[in-house]
Amino acid sequence: MSTPAFDALKIDDLCPTPSATPIREEFARAVRSGLSKPQRELPSIYLYDEVGTALFEAITKLPEYGLTRADERLLRRYAHQILEHLPPSLIVAELGSGSGRKTRWLLEALTRRQALVYFPIDISASALTKCRQEFADMGSVSLVGLEASYLEGLHAAVSTRRPGQTFLVLFLGSTVGNFERPAADKFLREVRRCLSPGDALLLGCDLEKPVESLFLAYDDPLGVTAAFNLNLLARINRELQGDFVLEQFSHQIRYDKRERRVEMHIRSERRQSVSIRASELTCTFREGETIWTEACHKFCLEEISEMAQHTGFVCRAQWVDHEWPFAESLWIAV
Ligand code: AVI
Numbered sequence: 417m418s419t420p421a422f423d424a425l426k427i428d429d430l431c432p433t434p435s436a437t438p439i440r441e442e443f444a445r446a447v448r449s450g451l452s453k454p455q456r457e458l459p460s461i462y463l464y465d466e467v468g469t470a471l472f473e474a475i476t477k478l479p480e481y482g483l484t485r486a487d488e489r490l491l492r493r494y495a496h497q498i499l500e501h502l503p504p505s506l507i508v509a510e511l512g513s514g515s516g517r518k519t520r521w522l523l524e525a526l527t528r529r530q531a532l533v534y535f536p537i538d539i540s541a542s543a544l545t546k547c548r549q550e551f552a553d554m555g556s557v558s559l560v561g562l563e564a565s566y567l568e569g570l571h572a573a574v575s576t577r578r579p580g581q582t583f584l585v586l587f588l589g590s591t592v593g594n595f596e597r598p599a600a601d602k603f604l605r606e607v608r609r610c611l612s613p614g615d616a617l618l619l620g621c622d623l624e625k626p627v628e629s630l631f632l633a634y635d636d637p638l639g640v641t642a643a644f645n646l647n648l649l650a651r652i653n654r655e656l657q658g659d660f661v662l663e664q665f666s667h668q669i670r671y672d673k674r675e676r677r678v679e680m681h682i683r684s685e686r687r688q689s690v691s692i693r694a695s696e697l698t699c700t701f702r703e704g705e706t707i708w709t710e711a712c713h714k715f716c717l718e719e720i721s722e723m724a725q726h727t728g729f730v731c732r733a734q735w736v737d738h739e740w741p742f743a744e745s746l747w748i749a750v
Pocket residue numbers: 475483589590591593594633634641680710711712713
């Protein structure tokens with residue numbers, strides 16, 4: 417059960433310009449522009465350098481952060497049911513695969529019915545290496561890692577389509593929640609544009625839950641999420657010659673009821689000036705002023721079905737974890 421035609425493909429064959437990898441100049445520009453806004457902000461993608469990725473892995477194992485375990489539980493329990501909705505000859509592409517640990521359940525179920533080509537797409541080369549290790553023992557999976565942005569990678573993956581093949585795109589872990597809601601719609605529409613009618617998207621979304629449990633999940637007593645957040649300042653110091661004094665900033669969590677989202681901020685504990693040489697920027701922070709670093713939107717089941725309709729899909733089925741309210745939704749491109 418192997419698919420030798422794909423074994424020979426390398427990332428560069430499919431994706432000649434890995435231009436989406438955030439280069440230092442882009443990072444410097446984003447920092448300059450974000451820190452110059454009245455509500456200072458930094459794009460959350462920059463949380464995930466090597467240290468940030470390791471800290472996020474640790475977050476997923478914290479007892480207070482149930483999101484990743486719920487996602488994995490659903491895939492473990494319902495992999496077969498999910499696949500029953502889909503035709504044979506599936507090709508799987510995963511947006512932001514990370515280490516691919518959760519995906520294993522689905523791929524194992526799938527390889528019982530067919531040999532499989534799997535395209536993990538991630539801007540992190542180290543995540544793709546981990547992913548390759550995760551699936552090294554699964555001989556019937558031909559893994560073609562794409563070090564690219566989600567949409568660039570997806571374009572590259574679908575360009576290999578042969579007649580009769582159906583794509584299943586995985587967008588797990590509630591990463592969609594890190595987009596502003598209108599931006600999420602726009603992104604999902606773009607995903608749809610890459611696909612053909614009958615292709616599928618499996619979307620993992622964290623559901624609304626009591627605010628107290630969200631506060632614990634995003635401000636854990638061990639301080640792992642705080643380290644994950646503050647690492648962004650440390651990264652600016654390392655890569656852009658910044659001089660943030662980390663001890664003078666703290667991790668802060670807010671819940672915006674209207675937007676139904678957790679917001680992660682970094683609070684300046686005193687009035688202070690910071691210089692970032694590569695961004696040609698000096699900013700003066702007031703005591704209590706914050707830098708907004710991430711938004712984590714929460715969803716209800718009905719709005720996930722509505723989102724499908726707005727973006728060119730129909731929601732075929734949903735599976736819900738009740739221990740940590742979380743949903744996998746299977747969307748079919750119309
Ligand atoms: C990656 N993303 C889905 C996580 C979330 O929960 O929104 C990121 C995260 N930020 C702090 N903890 C986890």
